[in-house]
Amino acid sequence: MxxxxxxxxxxxxxxxxxxxxxxxxxxxxxxxxxxxxxxxxxxxxxxxxxxxxxxxxxxxxxxxxxxxxxxxxxxxxxxxxxxxxxxxxxxxxxxxxxxxxxxxxxxxxxxxxxxxxxxxxxxxxxxxxxxxxxxxxxxxxxxxxxxxxxNTPDNVELGGEQLKKWVINLSKHKLTKPQESILAKGLNFAPSPSKLPYEDYIIATELACRKLNNNNEATVLRSEMAGALRSSKPPKSNIKKDRQSMSSKMKNQCLFFQLTKVKLVSLWMFMNMRRNYLMLNDKRTYETLPSDPTQRYKRELVAILSILKKDGKINRSQYDLLFPTAENIPRIYGTPKIHKPGNKVRPIVDYTGTIAYQTSRALADILSPLVGGTDHHVQNSKHLAEGLAEVMIEEEEIFNSHDVVSLFTNTPIEQSLQVIKSRLENDTTLKERTLLSVDEVLELLQFVLTTTYFLFRGTIV
The missing domain is CATH 1.20.58 (Methane Monooxygenase Hydroxylase; Chain G, domain 1)
Structure with missing residues (x-):
């Protein structure tokens, strides 16, 4: 034809x-x-x-x-x-x-x-x-x-002294060679699953079908996914040794692992709890609170947000976003400083889900353009390393670094607010980012800094 x-x-x-x-x-x-x-x-x-x-x-x-x-x-x-x-x-x-x-x-x-x-x-x-x-x-x-x-895990030499640089063992348990080899792959390494997550695929398929307006298309999608799941097989294991025996050994030894900078650290659970307790027992930095102040702080924040909404500075959707629905108490944990004698703990406070979490994020968007306006600003460790690579130290000079202890809890709030106020008053683009005035931004910021300060320093008993 x-x-x-x-x-x-x-x-x-x-x-x-x-x-x-x-x-x-x-x-x-x-x-x-x-x-x-x-x-x-x-x-x-x-x-x-x-x-x-x-x-x-x-x-x-x-x-x-x-x-x-x-x-x-x-x-x-x-x-x-x-x-x-x-x-x-x-x-x-x-x-x-x-x-x-x-x-x-x-x-x-x-x-x-x-x-x-x-x-x-x-x-x-x-x-x-x-x-x-x-x-x-x-x-x-x-x-x-x-x-x-x-610098992917595949390019890392996992033998000899190089292995010791990647995995730091601070526990009393002696890690086996297979355990060290797997831990050295880093937290980005994902062991291949022993069985396929059928339920996850089915749930994802149903969610996709709900968004389809055509019932025939949804039926075809379900049938294709069912056929693919029937014919699919789990991938080959990318761990040579028996993963079940390895994981059971780790659990029996009561170990857990933390990522510090680029190293994986093995710790006894008891050892870490003891170190955190000693850190919180420092009365110069932390103090014991007689009761949980979360509800009082929540009422204060709601009062501020209500006034801003009434004055038209934030709309209904912004008010709903900033309204403190979650009331989580900040949780503290520590990662060991493996490069220092005694392996002291670096305190990290998880602020997610607390009453001022969303407000802090909104203020960060407003204040972020003010950051980095000086010649001495360092973006991250990579930026610092690139700058130091161009510095030549003469014979009569020495390289000196200063360590700040409890940086946040020792930062003066009033002086910090004065510096931020001066920067905001000279910021010509502030009105493009928010309808709030400088004083209103500072009021929210003072509330966040004050509540965060006490929630970070206080130990609720």
């Missing part, structure tokens, strides 16, 4: 052009789908496609890092562009199909032949470009070496 000859004779040249357009769009979608998968795999493997590779003009570590970051950003931008093109091609294909099949009789042989022809051409183009991109990826993996590999 001469498809295009019959179409031209019966329905005219314009119909033939629509079929050609539909065929071309199907091929473009097939090519871009493979192109997207290829780029995503390059991103996961930290490989830059040849068309996006940049030459580093300066032979320094900092310059190579800049070029590598630029390469990674280019790969992410290409993924975004491909996704946008795919969406536009799919929309154009849908419009072309509607225009074409309005010209052809419904449920006719000619319409079926057109659909089969377009599908066949798309599948042929998809297989051809899939093989081409697979060969490209193989060549890149063989020849391309990124300038700076990420």
């Amino acid at each position: 001469n498809l295009f000859g019959d179409l031209r004779t019966t329905y005219g040249q314009e119909t033939v052009k629509k079929v050609r357009d539909l065929e071309s769009l199907g091929k473009k979608i097939a090519r871009h789908r493979n192109h997207l998968v290829f780029t995503l795999r390059c991103k996961d493997l930290h490989i830059t496609p040849r068309s996006l590779q940049l030459k580093c003009p300066i032979n320094t570590t900092k310059a190579r890092n800049i070029v590598e970051k630029a390469r990674q950003q280019l790969v992410r931008e290409r993924i975004r562009v491909i996704n946008n093109k795919l969406d536009s091609y799919k929309e154009e294909k849908s419009r072309t199909e509607n225009e074409l099949f309005t010209r052809l009789p419904q449920d006719s042989d000619i319409a079926k032949h057109v659909t089969d022809h377009v599908t066949k051409k798309s599948e042929s183009e998809f297989c051809k470009t899939k093989c081409r991109h697979a060969r490209k990826l193989d060549r890149l993996q063989q020849h391309y070496v990124p300038i700076q590999r990420r």
